[in-house]
Amino acid sequence: MQLPQSKIDFYQTNGFVQIDNLLTPAELDELSGAIDEVMLDSTAEVALQTDKAGGNYYKVLNQRVNTWRDHGVMAKFSLNEKIARAAMELSGASGIRLFHDHALWKMPGDSKPTPWHQDFPYWPMHEPGALSAWIPMHDVDEENGCMMFVPGTQNKGKLTGIDLVNPQDIFAFEENKDINRNTAVKVPLKKGQMTFHNGLTFHYAHANKSSQPRRVLALIFFPDGTRFNGKPHVITDGKGLVADEPFKGGLFPLIVKK
Numbered sequence: 001m002q003l004p005q006s007k008i009d010f011y012q013t014n015g016f017v018q019i020d021n022l023l024t025p026a027e028l029d030e031l032s033g034a035i036d037e038v039m040l041d042s043t044a045e046v047a048l049q050t051d052k053a054g055g056n057y058y059k060v061l062n063q064r065v066n067t068w069r070d071h072g073v074m075a076k077f078s079l080n081e082k083i084a085r086a087a088m089e090l091s092g093a094s095g096i097r098l099f100h101d102h103a104l105w106k107m108p109g110d111s112k113p114t115p116w117h118q119d120f121p122y123w124p125m126h127e128p129g130a131l132s133a134w135i136p137m138h139d140v141d142e143e144n145g146c147m148m149f150v151p152g153t154q155n156k157g158k159l160t161g162i163d164l165v166n167p168q169d170i171f172a173f174e175e176n177k178d179i180n181r182n183t184a185v186k187v188p189l190k191k192g193q194m195t196f197h198n199g200l201t202f203h204y205a206h207a208n209k210s211s212q213p214r215r216v217l218a219l220i221f222f223p224d225g226t227r228f229n230g231k232p233h234v235i236t237d238g239k240g241l242v243a244d245e246p247f248k249g250g251l252f253p254l255i256v257k258k
């Protein structure tokens, strides 16, 4: 085991956890250089950019999806065994596959917060258990877009997905009336620290009020054996996946197993 049991217990209880120094400073510098290359390369064709400058989604997130298929150094980190092994230990899965990576930049200027949401409702998976690693390239705090999590909300189950541009208030949902939003935990991070969060955990990120992009790589992992639910998704559409069958193959690579 590479993680202390206390970290696994914290994740299981709270639905998120902070992990320090999984990547070395040299690795982080290499990743930081590569993510800049991917994000600043207007010719990159494979890594899908979800919105262009000026768009409403772009004000929340300037995002490129599946950078690992575009850039060898991104692949080195999106398929990194240390990160996937941590995801396996936290989730208790017997193997971990990558669903997709995404570079998540919050641009300076007219920046909007990432509203309170769960991730899992967006993902075309039957079984819950998927989780994200959220890896900033630099220090993050309330000023430039650090995250907040509501402990224990991973136990709420799958709720209606939130529109990230015109968000509903997740705390106003009838089933969430027992949740006190003041229990949310703000998680500023220093370079070298990262978080993992369960796809069901309520989370939020502050707007970026700094003068520089907030640069993050997020990796979405799921337990081996998770089945495709057949719903449309930008990552799975047109890939010939069969509903109710487990995800498999090189597009959703098995990175680590017990």
Ligand SMILES: O=C(O)CCC(=O)C(=O)O
Pocket: 061, 104, 106, 114, 119, 132, 134, 145, 203, 204, 205, 216, 218
């Ligand atoms: O980086 C952000 O602003 C939000 C990230 C997020 O929602 C996620 O990684 O699930």
